[in-house]
Amino acid sequence: MGNTIELAQIKLTEEEISAAMAVLRSGALRQGKVCDEFEKKFAEKVKAKFALTCSSGTAALHLAYMACLQPGDEVIVPAFTFIATASMVTMTGARPVFCDVDPQTWVMDLKDAESRITEKTKAIAPVHLFGNACDVAGVTKLAEKHNLYVIWDAAQAHGTISQGRDIGCLDDFVCYSFYPTKNMFTGEGGMVTTNNPDFAQKVKFLRTHGQTGKYYHTILGLNYRMTDVEAAIGLKQLDRLDDMLAARRRNGKMLSSGIRNIAGLVPQQVTEESDHSFHQFCMLVNPEEFGMDRDELGARLGKKGIATGVHYPRGLNQQPIFEQLYGQVSMPVTESLCDRILALPVHHGLDETACQRVVGEIKRIKA
Ligand SMILES: Cc1ncc(COP(=O)(O)O)c(C=O)c1O
Numbered sequence: 001m002g003n004t005i006e007l008a009q010i011k012l013t014e015e016e017i018s019a020a021m022a023v024l025r026s027g028a029l030r031q032g033k034v035c036d037e038f039e040k041k042f043a044e045k046v047k048a049k050f051a052l053t054c055s056s057g058t059a060a061l062h063l064a065y066m067a068c069l070q071p072g073d074e075v076i077v078p079a080f081t082f083i084a085t086a087s088m089v090t091m092t093g094a095r096p097v098f099c100d101v102d103p104q105t106w107v108m109d110l111k112d113a114e115s116r117i118t119e120k121t122k123a124i125a126p127v128h129l130f131g132n133a134c135d136v137a138g139v140t141k142l143a144e145k146h147n148l149y150v151i152w153d154a155a156q157a158h159g160t161i162s163q164g165r166d167i168g169c170l171d172d173f174v175c176y177s178f179y180p181t182k183n184m185f186t187g188e189g190g191m192v193t194t195n196n197p198d199f200a201q202k203v204k205f206l207r208t209h210g211q212t213g214k215y216y217h218t219i220l221g222l223n224y225r226m227t228d229v230e231a232a233i234g235l236k237q238l239d240r241l242d243d244m245l246a247a248r249r250r251n252g253k254m255l256s257s258g259i260r261n262i263a264g265l266v267p268q269q270v271t272e273e274s275d276h277s278f279h280q281f282c283m284l285v286n287p288e289e290f291g292m293d294r295d296e297l298g299a300r301l302g303k304k305g306i307a308t309g310v311h312y313p314r315g316l317n318q319q320p321i322f323e324q325l326y327g328q329v330s331m332p333v334t335e336s337l338c339d340r341i342l343a344l345p346v347h348h349g350l351d352e353t354a355c356q357r358v359v360g361e362i363k364r365i366k367a
Pocket residue numbers: 056057058059081082084085127153155156176177178179189190
């Protein structure tokens with residue numbers, strides 16, 4: 001067995017550690033000038049008018065939802081995503097209404113989404129799942145037709161491109177996570193980008209207890225601030241984001257072409273006119289054709305020192321808390337993906353030899 005190939009590489013560079021140490025030594029630990037600089041550089045990078053740091057991707061979603069929703073509103077959310085996309089809707093007093101995803105690209109199925117719009121629907125929350133861009137033009141058209149806000153969940157999509165543009169510049173809100181496994185990371189951390197000055201102002205107030213003047217509160221908010229320690233790491237990560245993305249994309253393409261001719265394995269289809277950022281490389285394992293199911297394949301790769309993951313084993317429609325709150329609803333595509341999906345390592349720390357080893361082991365296991 002060669003070296004272990006992990007699913008993520010969570011390692012800071014010496015430069016990132018030094019930047020964090022410099023903030024620690026300065027004693028200016030709270031949200032301050034370094035956060036301001038991180039926001040400025042991040043907004044420039046994605047070409048958004050405003051970027052606001054916050055404490056996590058979950059906080060980013062909560063802030064965006066709080067900035068545009070009222071209790072009783074409905075938000076269309078794909079069932080195949082991480083819980084925060086939907087749970088933060090519930091936390092605002094609004095209701096997530098689940099829709100299914102496309103069987104090939106695994107992002108929001110817009111026909112199904114439209115069929116679930118009611119007079120209460122206020123917003124739509126598409127997720128660029130695993131770094132694969134949603135149908136941005138389709139979502140924008142749907143939102144305009146039904147007068148909906150769009151909250152893009154880009155927790156997994158730093159660097160994802162759609163129709164030549166970074167998805168961070170889209171209206172109304174784009175929400176990022178900097179959790180350590182993500183395309184860029186700060187520890188915990190998040191960012192909201194927007195082009196709307198009123199939304200930017202509102203998010204700023206909401207992340208600091210709705211404080212519009214010193215100890216003066218005109219709306220209710222939370223403490224969702226980032227610290228300058230995390231921002232210092234984030235700034236340095238931004239400098240190497242393009243290199244990390246290039247490695248992910250090279251690895252994603254190698255894995256795709258490596259498994260393409262293996263019967264029973266189907267990778268996520270990249271959406272048209274987009275550049276996938278490969279936060280995850282996931283594939284479907286069809287047991288009849290491949291000869292075993294994804295759990296067995298994952299276990300056998302594990303024995304060879306290759307880590308795999310299951311994102312996600314259960315759709316949000318089938319999470320006990322949502323069944324309890326909103327009743328049972330069937331999402332056939334989501335449910336079928338959950339049964340067959342398997343993630344392979346694709347992170348920026350892997351080289352071509354490692355990717356070849358992953359494909360080679362899969363071929364040997366099948367043979
Ligand atoms: C799609 C999606 N949305 C939101 C989040 C929440 O981000 P965080 O873990 O930073 O709160 C995640 C994190 O895994 C995610 O994958």
